[in-house]
Every structure is written in C-alpha cells, then in structure tokens.
Amino acid sequence: MFDKTLKSLAAAAAVLLTTDVRAGEPPKKTAELLEKGKASFAVNCASCHGAKGEGDGVAAAALNPRPRNFTTDQLKNGAKVGQVFETLGKGMQGTAMIAFSHLSEDERWALAYYVIDLRAKSPKAKKK
Numbered sequence: 001m002f003d004k005t006l007k008s009l010a011a012a013a014a015v016l017l018t019t020d021v022r023a024g025e026p027p028k029k030t031a032e033l034l035e036k037g038k039a040s041f042a043v044n045c046a047s048c049h050g051a052k053g054e055g056d057g058v059a060a061a062a063l064n065p066r067p068r069n070f071t072t073d074q075l076k077n078g079a080k081v082g083q084v085f086e087t088l089g090k091g092m093q094g095t096a097m098i099a100f101s102h103l104s105e106d107e108r109w110a111l112a113y114y115v116i117d118l119r120a121k122s123p124k125a126k127k128k
C-alpha cells in the first residue's frame with residue numbers, strides 16, 4: 001500500500017520534472033515561426049530591446065542593466081535556441097528582463113528563433 005503510493009508519487013514527480021526542465025524539443029524553424037516571432041517581438045520586446053533589437057527601445061535609457069543589443073552583444077545565457085527559450089521562461093533575476101512564461105511555448109520558441117536570427121544577420125554580433 002505504502003509502496004504503491006510512493007511509486008505513484010515518483011511517477012507524478014517524474015512527469016513534473018520532464019515538463020519543467022525539458023520544455024520539449026525545439027520545433028522546426030520555419031518562415032511562419034519567424035514571422036510569428038517578429039510580430040510578438042514588436043508587441044512584447046521592442047519597448048526595451050528596440051524595434052530592430054538594437055537595445056534602444058523607448059524604455060531602455062532608464063534601465064540598468066541596459067536591455068541587450070542583439071546585433072552586437074553576447075548572450076550571457078548562451079545563444080542556442082534552447083538557451084534563449086530558457087531565458088524567456090525564467091527571465092534574468094534582478095533586471096527588467098522578466099520571465100515571459102505567460103506566453104505560450106510556441107510563441108517563446110518563435111521569439112527565440114527570431115532573436116537568434118537578428119544576431120545571425122548582423123555582421124557586428126559577437127557570436128558565442
């Protein structure tokens with residue numbers, strides 16, 4: 001009886017862990033997903049990161065640390081799509097970069113690909 005309870009608890013914990021830690025594999029990068037990321041970026045991110053991701057949004061000057069310039073700056077948490085996805089889910093503690101876990105996973109993947117694409121298209125970006 002006790003043993004059975006333990007087993008189902010362990011199973012429940014395993015499910016929680018897998019959904020929490022590994023938020024699924026990245027979806028395929030498509031033109032459609034990038035478009036979605038671009039649209040979401042304009043709404044959710046441009047106020048700080050700027051319309052082109054250059055870290056110069058209207059709110060940027062008042063912030064310390066300043067929002068990342070995606071066309072030049074390195075990404076502290078890494079620049080792989082899964083790492084940017086994670087940053088979006090968790091935010092960056094002690095900064096204006098809040099967690100965007102209220103956005104759907106699909107939207108966060110779209111944003112992650114879009115941010116990476118901004119970097120990839122910039123000759124100035126320090127790639128990491």
Ligand code: HEC
Binds near residue numbers: 100115
């Ligand atoms: C209220 C302002 C604000 C908004 C809105 C905002 N950010 Fe940020 N973001 C910041 C700041 C400030 C930093 C720099 C934090 C630091 O230096 O530790 C940052 C950093 C980042 C980083 C860098 C992470 C790294 O590894 O260095 C990424 C990626 C990012 N933001 C993506 C986004 C995306 C995508 C959105 C929209 C969904 C968004 N941000 C919205 C302020 C903002």
